[in-house]
Amino acid sequence: MKVSQLFTKTAKNAPADEVAKNAQLLIRAGYIHKEMAGVYTYLPLGKRVLENIIQVIREEMDAIGGNEMALTALQASDAWKASGRWSDEVMDVWFKTKLANGTELGLAPTHEEPLTQLMKNFIHSYKDLPVYPYQFQTKFRNEIRSKSGLMRGREFWMKDLYSFSRTQAEHDAFYDKISDAYRAIFARLGLGNLTYKTFASGGSFAKFSHEFQTLSPVGEDTIYVHKEKQIAINQEVFTDEVLAELGVARDELVEEKAVEVGNIFTLGTRFSEPLELRFTDENGDAQPVIMGSYGIGPSRLMGLLAEHFADDKGLVWPEAIAPYRVYLVRIGDAEAVTERADALYEALTAQGIEVLYDDRDERPGAKFADAELLGIPHRVTVSERSIEQEGVEYTARSGGESSILTQDELLAKLA
Ligand code: ATP
Numbered sequence: 001m002k003v004s005q006l007f008t009k010t011a012k013n014a015p016a017d018e019v020a021k022n023a024q025l026l027i028r029a030g031y032i033h034k035e036m037a038g039v040y041t042y043l044p045l046g047k048r049v050l051e052n053i054i055q056v057i058r059e060e061m062d063a064i065g066g067n068e069m070a071l072t073a074l075q076a077s078d079a080w081k082a083s084g085r086w087s088d089e090v091m092d093v094w095f096k097t098k099l100a101n102g103t104e105l106g107l108a109p110t111h112e113e114p115l116t117q118l119m120k121n122f123i124h125s126y127k128d129l130p131v132y133p134y135q136f137q138t139k140f141r142n143e144i145r146s147k148s149g150l151m152r153g154r155e156f157w158m159k160d161l162y163s164f165s166r167t168q169a170e171h172d173a174f175y176d177k178i179s180d181a182y183r184a185i186f187a188r189l190g191l192g193n194l195t196y197k198t199f200a201s202g203g204s205f206a207k208f209s210h211e212f213q214t215l216s217p218v219g220e221d222t223i224y225v226h227k228e229k230q231i232a233i234n235q236e237v238f239t240d241e242v243l244a245e246l247g248v249a250r251d252e253l254v255e256e257k258a259v260e261v262g263n264i265f266t267l268g269t270r271f272s273e274p275l276e277l278r279f280t281d282e283n284g285d286a287q288p289v290i291m292g293s294y295g296i297g298p299s300r301l302m303g304l305l306a307e308h309f310a311d312d313k314g315l316v317w318p319e320a321i322a323p324y325r326v327y328l329v330r331i332g333d334a335e336a337v338t339e340r341a342d343a344l345y346e347a348l349t350a351q352g353i354e355v356l357y358d359d360r361d362e363r364p365g366a367k368f369a370d371a372e373l374l375g376i377p378h379r380v381t382v383s384e385r386s387i388e389q390e391g392v393e394y395t396a397r398s399g400g401e402s403s404i405l406t407q408d409e410l411l412a413k414l415a
């Protein structure tokens with residue numbers, strides 16, 4: 001991609017009403033646009049980052065047997081009435097609307113009900129189980145406060161996977177498997193060391209659910225962390241009884257602020273009973289399906305990553321999610337420089353390396369400032385000076401001295 005062909009521009013300032021650092025940075029760098037509080041458009045660069053996050057999650061979900069699909073955002077009320085969650089008192093985040101004939105519809109804040117209803121078409125016998133449908137989907141929630149940028153949207157992206165199992169044992173085995181997959185995801189996103197599997201309240205069908213909480217000074221949640229055991233306890237279940245059960249002492253735990261990046265939940269028959277999702281077991285008896293739900297917030301993660309991987313000059317994306325790997329800067333418009341930079345762009349692109357090529361006729365200072373704000377991991381500069389030194393100037397966004405590299409040395413570094 002050439003910067004001259006990118007319609008977005010960087011900006012000195014974020015909108016005055018934007019208080020979250022992640023959104024300020026992402027807006028200034030041209031990754032997102034604020035439509036209103038809690039509602040953001042993903043611009044071309046931001047879309048690439050979001051897709052990279054989604055791809056990491058997708059690979060780990062597919063590896064444990066996930067079936068990707070896409071449910072509808074528009075929801076008829078019947079399944080939600082059957083589960084008891086249509087009422088605004090029970091589910092206080094509903095956005096509702098009406099058909100022309102007056103029929104009420106909702107915009108899905110989550111998808112347990114429609115998926116449970118849908119699966120009645122496909123689950124009949126024990127031979128049809130277990131199955132693990134999932135999706136990346138826009139959720140709508142009328143959150144009371146939405147001041148954390150991408151981390152708390154009113155319209156946001158969620159990965160939601162639902163498990164349908166025959167027995168509690170089959171469910172429990174999958175619950176552990178997806179818990180490991182979550183750890184792999186957060187490690188690949190560069191948040192492994194900061195993210196704790198956290199005991200939270202379990203609802204009617206399990207003692208606990210588990211949240212994946214990433215330590216952050218801007219976190220809205222408070223958790224109690226056991227660094228040695230690599231676990232944490234959510235405030236809502238932080239009781240002497242739970243501490244005893246987990247075999248930890250109060251003074252071994254440290255209170256921390258954290259962001260809930262994902263959670264895993266045993267649903268039991270909470271939805272399969274009211275919606276009558278049953279299967280016939282080996283003995284020919286009808287049984288309710290045992291369910292679980294497993295969420296991750298890709299847009300919340302993007303906000304958190306922007307918040308965490310940044311310095312006073314701008315974003316510093318980890319390799320795994322950066323929109324491009326290389327920011328190629330051409331300094332001046334001497335023919336030799338343009339030729340060399342164009343050729344390098346072609347060569348890197350031909351190797352499958354994603355390059356954002358700053359081919360604009362801008363001052364070097366403006367180009368370097370944009371490179372820093374955008375946070376692309378590797379900066380490569382072609383100038384008359386670098387040509388005299390028979391190479392290109394290489395600078396890592398994460399820090400360290402610049403160096404002159406030959407094209408082969410550069411390719412080796414990017415390999
Ligand atoms: P919170 O307690 O932060 O409101 P939640 O318990 O309502 O989260 P879930 O309903 O379990 O969250 O949603 C699954 C995942 O979706 C969460 O772990 C989080 O990563 C993400 N998520 C939830 N609400 C939002 C939101 N308003 N904006 C962005 N991401 C969200």
Ligand code: MG
Pocket residue numbers: none
């Ligand atoms: Mg919530």
